[in-house]
Amino acid sequence: MPINYVDLGSSVENKKSRKFALKKPAIIILSLFALLLIVLGSFSFYFYSKYKTLSNDLNVVSAQVKTVQKGIEEQDVPKVKSSLKELRSSLKTTQKDLSKFSLLGKLPVLNGYYNDANHALKAALYGTDAGELVADSVMPFTDILGLKGSKVNVTAEEKIQILAVKVLPSLAKKSDKLEGLIRAIETEVTYLDPDRYSENLIIKGFKIRETLLMTQRSLNDFEKFLPSLRYALEAIPSILGYQSEKTYMIWFQNDKELRATGGFITAYAIAKVKNGKLVDIKSDDIYQLDLRFAPFEPPPAVLRKYLGMGIFAIRDTNLSPDYKVSAKKFESFYSKITSMPKIDGIIAVDTELVREFLEITGPIKIEKYNETFSAENNETYNIPDVIYKLELYAEKVFSGERGRKGLIGDLMNEILDRLLSAPPDQFPKILGTTREAAEQKHILAYFHDQKAQDLVENLNYAGRIKDYDGDYLHVNNSNFAxxxxxxxxxxxxxxxxxxxGDGTITKKVKITLSNTEKADGWLNAIYRNWMRVYVPKDSKLKEKKVYTDFAEKNDLDKTTWExxxxxxxxxxxATYFSYELPFKVKKSSVYxxxxxxxxxxxxxxxIIRVNGKIFQEFDLKKDTEIKFNVKDV
Incomplete structure (x- = not known):
């Protein structure tokens, strides 16, 4: 799901506004109606003199489609539902009028346009059914979803509860029917032939061939989205403790001291949720957990060598770049600690998420420390105020004291209180910020429940190193001291x-790290980094330039260079590798x-170059898939 898909030569980021989660069905429905207008429009365009009735039907349908579109844009569910009913009635009238000319379906050339019109009408009728189904499902909860309608003064936490116990279970009951309608639409649309229409033919403001192709692609994309929708409807209520309380561990990872899964585990919390309500949360310094843990495994060589560790502490278990692997390793140690609650999963957050949430809540004062934390920039150190103060307290104010790294847990507890008690109009922003943070891997999740784990993996919120049939790159850094x-x-x-020319692929990868500030003795000094570069398995290394301690290994079904x-x-x-990929490509294939x-x-x-030319340059905000035709380079 939230993997960027990029065609070289096109924009990397899609900056469309983020509407509520049901925008995909809306896009499909609008595409279908546009498709109908085009096909019927082209039909009447060629045969207008004899089919004026059909042309009038088209004008009525066109006006009603615009009304539906406006309702969707305004997120006015009642308006969408009533407009869909009117549109269905007009579509049936159009279908009846079109049937009067069924003879055309038997004539050469003309039969193609006639059949296209019939299939487009059927698809559009299925589209109105799908639209009404979604509208009926969300109608009772328009305010909860942040849509236009009656206002209910409930907090964000109460909204989450309603989502967990009412909205999602209601949608889950209708998911099979919705999936059936989408597949019926797709069947009708596959019969349409875009090549039948001229590239330059425009009807009702739409380019015929281009819109046909776009609709077919959209349906194909939506079919890929259906498993995520099903997973979400089944798993989210369970994750939120619907009918059964859940207990989760939360890692607070310090991304300013980067480790494989996002940062050093500086603190942790145990959170309990039931029916969408956070019923209890307690946090502590990770070192306090380590004091209760009796190490029983020798430390990995990398911890002995670069950190001088004589034990394998629980705080250092997130060594694997695959979050599930690291979480399970942590849990295998955690389970040995007596008197700790059993957990249903581990959720990791970093300090960037803390900063983003503070942008929503505004400055927060923690009475326990008599200190205020904000997302504003500290001009002296050129970093956010909250990051500066978290480091100040951990490394200076509380230096050497027990529980010195527990401050982030106290702050996060207060932030959660603010977010969960936020007014209704802030819920969409909270939800959007959380979703974007998960897409950018500032939130990671691992669950015992298989449906929940399937959901986060399908959404790419699980921090997994993916199996991939093609070229692959992952650079993983760990700040060691x-x-x-x-x-x-x-x-x-x-x-x-x-x-x-024979399809052999040679790659050169150069990773440059720039230390942009002077040393200050407590935040910045010499940056000591353990790097792992993951490439397709069986790639052949031809040349390398590294600082020291090179090793080639196989990890997570990838060739890995340390x-x-x-x-x-x-x-x-700078670190540099030149290598040959273990496969070739054909001139006619897609890279x-x-x-x-x-x-x-x-x-x-x-920066990505192909055959010496820059084809793409961007900031890597999330996992990104790039495709291009080999013949074009």
């Missing part, structure tokens, strides 16, 4: 792809590349 250097580290990743580097303040360091972002990173700059 480099203070809070990731406050100031900027990363640039350059990929040079060369495709030879190295260690030092990046001095106001300097940069596919998946770049997976490391959790906790702030938009590494990506």
């Amino acid at each position: 480099g203070l809070k250097g990731n406050l100031y580290i900027k990363e640039k990743i350059e990929q040079d792809i060369t495709i030879s 190295s260690y580097s030092l990046t001095y303040p106001l300097k940069e360091s 596919r590349l998946l770049v997976q972002k490391q959790p906790g990173t702030t938009d590494p700059h990506m």
Whole structure:
């Protein structure tokens, strides 16, 4: 799902406004109606003199489609529903009028246009059924979903409860019927032939061939979305403790001290939810949990070498870049600690999420510390105020004290209180911020419940290293004793792809780390980094340039190159690999590349060249798939 799909030469980011989650069905329905207007319009365009009745029907349908579109844009569900009913009536009239000319369906050439019109009408009628089904499902909850309608003065937490116990279960009951209607629409649309229409033919403001192709693609994309919809309807109530209380551990990862899954685990919380309500949450410093843990495994070599660890502490278990693997390792240690509650999953958040939530809540004062935290910038250190103060308290004010890293848990508790008690009009913004943070891997989730885990993996919120049939790249960095250097580290990743005449692919990958600030002794110093570069399995290394400690391994079904580097303040360091991919491509094929972002990173700059030319340059905000035709490069 939220993986960027990029065609080289096109814009990387789609900056469409973020509406509520049901916008995909709306887009499909509007596309169908536009399609109907085009096909019927072209039909009457060619045969207007004999089919004026049909042309009048088209004008009525066109006006009603605009009314439906306006209702969707305004998110006015009652208006959409009533407009759909009127549109269905007009579509049936049009279908009846069209049937009067069934003889055309038997004539050469003309039969193609006639059949297209029939299939478009059937698809549009199914579209009105699907639209009404969605409208009926959400009608009782328009305010809860942030839609236009009657206002109910409920808090964000109460809205979540209603979603968990009413909205989603109601939609779940109708998901099979909705899926059936979408598949019926798709069947009708597949009969339409875009090549039948001239590229330059425009009816009612629509380019015929272009809109036909767009509608077919949209339906194909929506079919891929259906499993996520089903997973969500079944899993979200369970995740929110519908009918059965759930207990989750929350990791607070410090992304300014970057580790494989997004940051050093600085604190944790145990949260209990039931029927969408947060019934209890307690947080503590991760070191306090380690004091209760009796290490029983020797530390991995990398911890011994770079951190001088003689034990394998629970706080260092997030070594794998695959979040599920790291979470299960943590849990295998956690289960050995007596008197700790059993958990149903682990959710990780980082300090960037804290900053984004503070933008919604505004400054928050924690009475326990008599300190106010905000998202505003600290001009002295050129970092957000909240980040500066979290580090100030952990490294200076409470230095050496027990529980010195528990402040983030106290702050997060207060933020959650504010968010859950927020007024109704802030709910869409809270939901949108949370969703965007998950897409950008500032929130990760691992659940025991298989349906819940399937959902977050399908949405790409699970931090998994993906299996992928094509080119692949993931760069994973771990800050080992480099203070809070990731406050100031900027990363640039350059990929040079060369495709030879026989389809052999040679790649050069250069990773440059820039330490953009001077040393200050507590936030920034020499940045000490353990890097792993993941590429397709069986890639053949031809040349490398690393600082030290190179090793080649196989991990997570990928070939992995490890190295260690030092990046001095106001300097940069570079790591370079040249290699041959384990497969070839044909001239007629599509080149596919998946770049997976490391959790906790702030938009590494990506440059991709193909056969010496820059084809794409962007900031890597989330996992991104890039495709291009080999014959075009």
